[in-house]
Amino acid sequence: MTTLFTPDHEWIRVEGDIATIGVTDYAQSQLGDVVFVELPKIGRQLKKAEAAAVVESVKAASDVYAPITGEVLEVNETLQTDPAQVNTDAGGAAWFFKLKIADKAELEGLMDEAAYAAHTA
Amino acid sequence: MLARDDQPTPPLKRTPLHALHVARGGKMVPFAGYDMPVQFATGVLKEHLHTRAAAGLFDVSHMGQIVLRPKSGTLADAAGALERLVPQDILALAPHRQRYAQFTNDQGGILDDLMVSNFADHLFLVVNAACKAEDEAHLRAALSDTCEIEVLADRALLALQGPQAEAVLSRFCAEAASLRFMDSKPLPVMGLDCFVSRSGYTGEDGFEISVPASAAEQLATALLDQAEVLPIGLGARDSLRLEAGLCLYGHDIDTSTTPVEASLAWSIQKSRRHGGARPGGFAGAEVILDQLDHGAPRSRVGLKPEGRAPVREGAQLYAEADAADPIGQVSSGGFGPSVGGPVAMGYLPAAIAARGGVVFAEVRGQRLPMKIGSPTFVSPSYQR
Incomplete structure (x- = not known):
């Protein structure tokens, strides 16, 4: 299972034709204390680069974009009650939503871990 | 997902504590023309909670410190002159007491909000960083006939806020504990020539300490060495004042809002209202007094x-x-x-x-x- 990254600091983990999406640890460190997460509705058809979710820190609100096109299958409801999980486990338990991948070719433009590390260096 | 700010910006000014902020890991951002710490490693949330639980130290040296000295030598002349610019009662402000005030314009709007202290033979004003140049010009234009106006550019301003502030400051200034809310006077702190007021902008008990710029780092370091004290950035300063219902100039109040609209009528003493000893006589009085009588x-x-x-x-x-x-x-x-x-x-x-x-x-x-x-x-x- 590979994890890919966007320049906008989302991560995307692909299993079969399902992608799990969250924000990176670098992103949460820049955001600061996360106090609210707004998730997309299940069934919503997201286009690549469309604003899909919102993460709000004490300081500001930031959009989370869909890294690829697809239908929202599932959202992480625990972030509604425990948004601070984004700060403690951004790359794991604090995933945001899962998409049914519409076009696997869109994955090719994303960064691998090494490229993302260089991007945030 | 993160906003990038690639806009070129003019060179930022630094407070006397800039090097200390950087050394302590402050995340520096532009604010009112200054390079200021928005947070430290603790983070905004914990800095906020720490201030309400123990004590936080804030650098507010970007704010303006201004002395109004009566040319006649009689303080009432300076106080009476300042009353032309603010709807507050300055003449009745007792020695070593402080009062919240607003500079108003002819429409009753707020040019800036400020603190005024009576230092016995002169008045000491603390004004907002973003407004301080305009405030100085406003004071010079309106009060030069009666007052010497001096901007204290060589002083830093620290705020020590929170329930442990009194215990901490008492270690460096024996008289600190004897100050009540809104007392304000020159006092030695660590033997330094300071002005200390029992006030702040967090909703907590605490102090603001004006200190010579050359000694600011020495005092800040000594306060930060106390177990109760953490350095606090502007992020938590904003969330603290927001929870306390305190206005931020340029956001909650500005030239388009009157003190009455801003729910600051409590800060306008009876003496300056209709039926008082000196009704009106300040910029925008017609609008503000009418709103006090009939609502805004x-x-x-x-x-x-x-x-x-x-x-x-x-x-x-x-x-x-x-x-x-x-x-x-x-x-x-x-x-x-x-x-x-x-x-x-x-x-x-x-x-x-x-x-x-x-x-x-x-x-x-x-x-x-x-x-x-x-x-x-x-x-x-x-x-x-």
Whole structure:
């Protein structure tokens, strides 16, 4: 299972034709204390680069974009009650939503871990 | 997902504590022309909670410190002159007491808000960083006939805030504990030539300490060495003052808001109102006194979002979830760490503000219910 990254600091983990999406640890460190997460509705058809979710820190609100096109299958409801999980486990338990991948070719433009590390260096 | 700010900016000014902030890991951002710490490694949330639980040290040296000295040698001449610019009673301000005030314009709008201290033979003013050049010009234009006006550019200003502030400052200034809320006087701290007031802008007990710039780092380091004290950035300063219902100039108050609209009528003493000893006689008096008598068209209120989503500055407010036209807007809003949820303040038509109940804020296309109430979301713990 590979994890890919966007320049906008989302991560995307692909299993079969399902992608799990969250924000990176670098992103949460820049955001600061996360106090609210707004998730997309299940069934919503997201286009690549469309604003899909919102993460709000004490300081500001930031959009989370869909890294690829697809239908929202599932959202992480625990972030509604425990948004601070984004700060403690951004790359794991604090995933945001899962998409049914519409076009696997869109994955090719994303960064691998090494490229993302260089991007945030 | 993160906003990038690649705009070229003019060179930023530095306070005397800049090097200390950097050395202590402050995340520096531009604010009012200064390079200031928005947070330290602790983070905004914990810095906020620490200030309410123990003590936080804030660098507010970017604010303006101004002395008004009466040319006649009689303080009442300076106090009377300053009363031409503010709706507050300055003549009755007792020696070594401080008062919250506003510079008003001819329309009754607020040019800046400030603190005025009576230092026996002169007045000491603390004004906002973003307004200080205009304030100085305003004072020189209006008061040069009666006052020597001196900007104390060689002084830093520290705020030590929180329930442990008194215990901490007493180690360096024996007289600190004897000050009551809004007392303000020259006092030695660590033997330094300081001005100490028992006030601040967090809703907590605490002190503001004006110290010679050359000794600012020495004093700040000594205070930060105390176990109770953490350095606090502007992020937590903002969330602390927001929870306490305190106005931020340029956001909650500006030239388009009068003190009455801003729910600051409490700061205008009876003596300056109709029926008082010296009614009016300040810029915008006609508008402000009329609003004091008959009410203002709109009011600043506290707004508590019913959900968890923060509602931030600029959000439009509606009387009903499906109303077409906005009736007001949020002037400050965010997450209140001590409240444990979102808090906001904003302006509503007076009738709706008085009615109370719920209004709706538009956030990302949704209408979120907010309960109208007092802007004070935490009980202040001032030591009166």
